[in-house]
Amino acid sequence: MAGVKDVARLAGVSVATVSRVLNDSAAVTGETRARVLEAVAELGYRPNAVARSLRTDTTRTIGLVIGDILNPFFTELARAVEDEARRSGYSVVIGNADERPERQDHYVRTLLEQRVDGLLLCPTAEITPLVRDVVRDGAPLVFLDRTLPGLDVPTVRADGAEAIGALVAHLRGLGRRRVAFISGPALLSTGRERTEAFRAAMRANGLEVPEEYLVAGDFRAGSGRETAARLLDLPRPPEVIFAGDNLMALGALDEIRARGLRIPADVGLASYDDVPWFAHLEPPVTAIEQPVQELGRRAVRALLDRVERRPVEPAVLAARLVVRRSCGEAPENRGDGEGSGRA
Amino acid sequence: MAGVKDVARLAGVSVATVSRVLNDSAAVTGETRARVLEAVAELGYRPNAVARSLRTDTTRTIGLVIGDILNPFFTELARAVEDEARRSGYSVVIGNADERPERQDHYVRTLLEQRVDGLLLCPTAEITPLVRDVVRDGAPLVFLDRTLPGLDVPTVRADGAEAIGALVAHLRGLGRRRVAFISGPALLSTGRERTEAFRAAMRANGLEVPEEYLVAGDFRAGSGRETAARLLDLPRPPEVIFAGDNLMALGALDEIRARGLRIPADVGLASYDDVPWFAHLEPPVTAIEQPVQELGRRAVRALLDRVERRPVEPAVLAARLVVRRSCGEAPENRGDGEGSGRA
DNA sequence: AAACAGCGTGTAAACGTTTACAAGACGTTG
DNA sequence: CAACGTCTTGTAAACGTTTACACGCTGTTT
Numbered sequence: 001m002a003g004v005k006d007v008a009r010l011a012g013v014s015v016a017t018v019s020r021v022l023n024d025s026a027a028v029t030g031e032t033r034a035r036v037l038e039a040v041a042e043l044g045y046r047p048n049a050v051a052r053s054l055r056t057d058t059t060r061t062i063g064l065v066i067g068d069i070l071n072p073f074f075t076e077l078a079r080a081v082e083d084e085a086r087r088s089g090y091s092v093v094i095g096n097a098d099e100r101p102e103r104q105d106h107y108v109r110t111l112l113e114q115r116v117d118g119l120l121l122c123p124t125a126e127i128t129p130l131v132r133d134v135v136r137d138g139a140p141l142v143f144l145d146r147t148l149p150g151l152d153v154p155t156v157r158a159d160g161a162e163a164i165g166a167l168v169a170h171l172r173g174l175g176r177r178r179v180a181f182i183s184g185p186a187l188l189s190t191g192r193e194r195t196e197a198f199r200a201a202m203r204a205n206g207l208e209v210p211e212e213y214l215v216a217g218d219f220r221a222g223s224g225r226e227t228a229a230r231l232l233d234l235p236r237p238p239e240v241i242f243a244g245d246n247l248m249a250l251g252a253l254d255e256i257r258a259r260g261l262r263i264p265a266d267v268g269l270a271s272y273d274d275v276p277w278f279a280h281l282e283p284p285v286t287a288i289e290q291p292v293q294e295l296g297r298r299a300v301r302a303l304l305d306r307v308e309r310r311p312v313e314p315a316v317l318a319a320r321l322v323v324r325r326s327c328g329e330a331p332e333n334r335g336d337g338e339g340s341g342r343a
Numbered sequence: 344m345a346g347v348k349d350v351a352r353l354a355g356v357s358v359a360t361v362s363r364v365l366n367d368s369a370a371v372t373g374e375t376r377a378r379v380l381e382a383v384a385e386l387g388y389r390p391n392a393v394a395r396s397l398r399t400d401t402t403r404t405i406g407l408v409i410g411d412i413l414n415p416f417f418t419e420l421a422r423a424v425e426d427e428a429r430r431s432g433y434s435v436v437i438g439n440a441d442e443r444p445e446r447q448d449h450y451v452r453t454l455l456e457q458r459v460d461g462l463l464l465c466p467t468a469e470i471t472p473l474v475r476d477v478v479r480d481g482a483p484l485v486f487l488d489r490t491l492p493g494l495d496v497p498t499v500r501a502d503g504a505e506a507i508g509a510l511v512a513h514l515r516g517l518g519r520r521r522v523a524f525i526s527g528p529a530l531l532s533t534g535r536e537r538t539e540a541f542r543a544a545m546r547a548n549g550l551e552v553p554e555e556y557l558v559a560g561d562f563r564a565g566s567g568r569e570t571a572a573r574l575l576d577l578p579r580p581p582e583v584i585f586a587g588d589n590l591m592a593l594g595a596l597d598e599i600r601a602r603g604l605r606i607p608a609d610v611g612l613a614s615y616d617d618v619p620w621f622a623h624l625e626p627p628v629t630a631i632e633q634p635v636q637e638l639g640r641r642a643v644r645a646l647l648d649r650v651e652r653r654p655v656e657p658a659v660l661a662a663r664l665v666v667r668r669s670c671g672e673a674p675e676n677r678g679d680g681e682g683s684g685r686a
Numbered sequence: 687a688a689a690c691a692g693c694g695t696g697t698a699a700a701c702g703t704t705t706a707c708a709a710g711a712c713g714t715t716g
Numbered sequence: 717c718a719a720c721g722t723c724t725t726g727t728a729a730a731c732g733t734t735t736a737c738a739c740g741c742t743g744t745t746t
Contacts, residue, residue, distance in 0.1 A: 005732080014697075020735095029695090044476060048397075048456070050402070050731090114392045346701095363724095368704085396703090
């Protein structure tokens with residue numbers, strides 16, 4: 001494949017000049033410039049980013065390791081990240097951890113070897129030795145969506161406490177007092193926090209949460225179905241099942257349907273994470289929407305701040321309740337059912 | 344950051360030896376080997392893949408340019424590709440074309456500059472000059488899901504003709520004779536072929552297709568909604584709307600719901616592409632399922648065959664009809680509603 | 687007219703690996 | 717004991733860029 005040397009020869013200039021016109025890093029006569037560009041076109045020259053990266057010690061690439069590529073939340077997130085990165089002239093390399101620590105590590109390692117300029121990580125449950133090392137070595141790292149305890153890494157995430165409060169209040173307004181929560185893994189910040197917020201909200205609304213109403217899943221559909229089954233088998237089953245993420249909500253939905261129960265008449269359903277098709281189900285499901293676009297944007301900005309040695313600002317954004325019909329027809333405040341955009 | 348030199352110095356050996364133990368490319372004494380590994384651990388040495396790639400002229404990375412990352416079909420595809428690639432020791436870099444030729448080109452260019460070892464492309468509508476050049480230059484390229492006319496590039500895709508035939512037969516069995524089709528862009532192979540197959544199937548079943556029942560969308564939800572509206576406004580609206588991909592089906596669904604029409608009583612709905620949540624809608628929607636996993640696997644194998652200069656085999660796999668309830672209750676053959684797995 | 691500033695260009699080193707080639711140590715064979 | 721093979725190791729070149737530095741030319745300032 002043609003290199004800068006070939007271009008130089010054809011244009012009758014030195015390699016330095018070629019490089020200069022290609023990056024317009026220094027003044028070059030209009031005429032030489034033209035000759036070089038002509039040669040470039042003629043040879044179909046494509047700069048070798050590998051060589052450039054080696055020389056400049058920068059790849060203009062960031063890594064993004066997500067929890068699960070089949071989870072629409074992460075897909076949307078990936079897209080937002082990608083958009084913002086492109087705007088700043090960076091490419092994104094995505095790694096799919098599949099919620100498995102060893103696969104997460106695989107990507108962290110690979111991406112660092114590939115010398116990405118920065119790394120966005122949605123950490124899986126455990127804090128692996130590798131991640132600890134990477135943090136210690138001071139690699140440009142930003143946590144996204146989730147965080148890990150005791151690690152000094154800037155994090156961009158959403159806080160659902162307020163929205164969960166609104167949800168519980170909404171449920172009480174509908175006369176539903178027995179609410180169960182399917183949490184994510186306790187090892188995950190997003191798992192723990194949502195559980196805590198739920199407990200607090202229930203308490204604040206004067207509602208009890210029996211221990212058996214707090215079950216743990218793993219953020220995958222299968223666990224949603226199993227835990228929902230456990231809940232519905234209870235002697236005194238809950239009036240509403242609140243799932244800690246969209247995939248577990250899907251699993252719960254399956255179980256409810258399989259038992260021939262009606263939503264919301266027999267049991268209500270709500271979900272953390274809103275995904276496009278929630279609105280298309282019958283009945284549409286009430287959910288808590290995270291500001292995904294903004295999360296992605298902020299994460300990239302934080303990371304690039306880090307990379308370019310500017311002061312970095314972590315961010316905690318607010319999630320928001322979107323009331324639909326899966327927990328009962330609201331006699332209260334009948335909105336448009338879609339909420340109305342806080343950015 | 345520590346380099347191979349530092350390791351060599353610390354271990355008291357030459358850089359060549361370090362490289363040798365790292366790649367175990369040649370015999371090294373057990374003792375030296377141990378010393379080197381110790382030094383590697385001590386320094387937290389991470390090989391520089393950029394330098395290695397420059398030297399070896401190989402990145403062990405393949406590029407994947409998909410049509411739209413928000414389309415679950417492509418997400419699943421990406422995942423399958425990624426799995427298979429990892430199994431062969433390759434990483435995947437994903438580019439999201441957003442169904443825009445210029446963005447597709449952006450990624451094709453970037454990935455080639457990054458010197459991926461091979462490129463998997465789901466081409467957008469037009470055949471851009473860049474793509475033509477790339478093909479001419481003989482870059483290791485394989486088309487996936489879609490193909491471009493007049494370009495000699497191995498392609499891995501699914502053929503839905505048979506499944507569409509089965510769908511039309513199914514509809515006729517239900518007594519539905521007036522079927523409309525929302526096609527994808529005529530410029531896309533997947534757009535054209537599905538239309539043709541639909542026409543042929545209707546003819547074979549002795550059914551008419553008035554011109555106004557053939558409308559074109561762009562594989563995005565919005566167009567599904569608009570075209571569905573046009574169809575439903577017809578003086579003699581169709582009894583079934585068949586959407587050319589899952590996103591347009593979603594749009595059509597919205598329009599149907601917005602008009603308060605019942606599915607399948609007032610109008611039936613079917614979709615090309617099956618996605619997980621179709622089964623969760625009420626009623627569950629009848630769809631044509633593509634062998635996504637297999638598509639991904641075959642594509643990677645074809646590409647790696649190409650890369651490693653083995654003979655490459657293109658592949659055309661069969662799609663399959665999954666009958667659910669969105670076109671009417673079948674008095675005929677009442678299956679499990681999920682079909683039963685042909686691989 | 688000498689000194690100098692500014693501009694366009696070229697020469698060559700450097701980035702961190704891998705690897706061809708050479709060389710030294712040692713054992714085996716004639 | 718010389719010759720040779722084998723096995724482990726080291727030296728140095730190469731990969732395709734970018735860029736510090738030097739150079740020569742032109743025009744301006746003293």
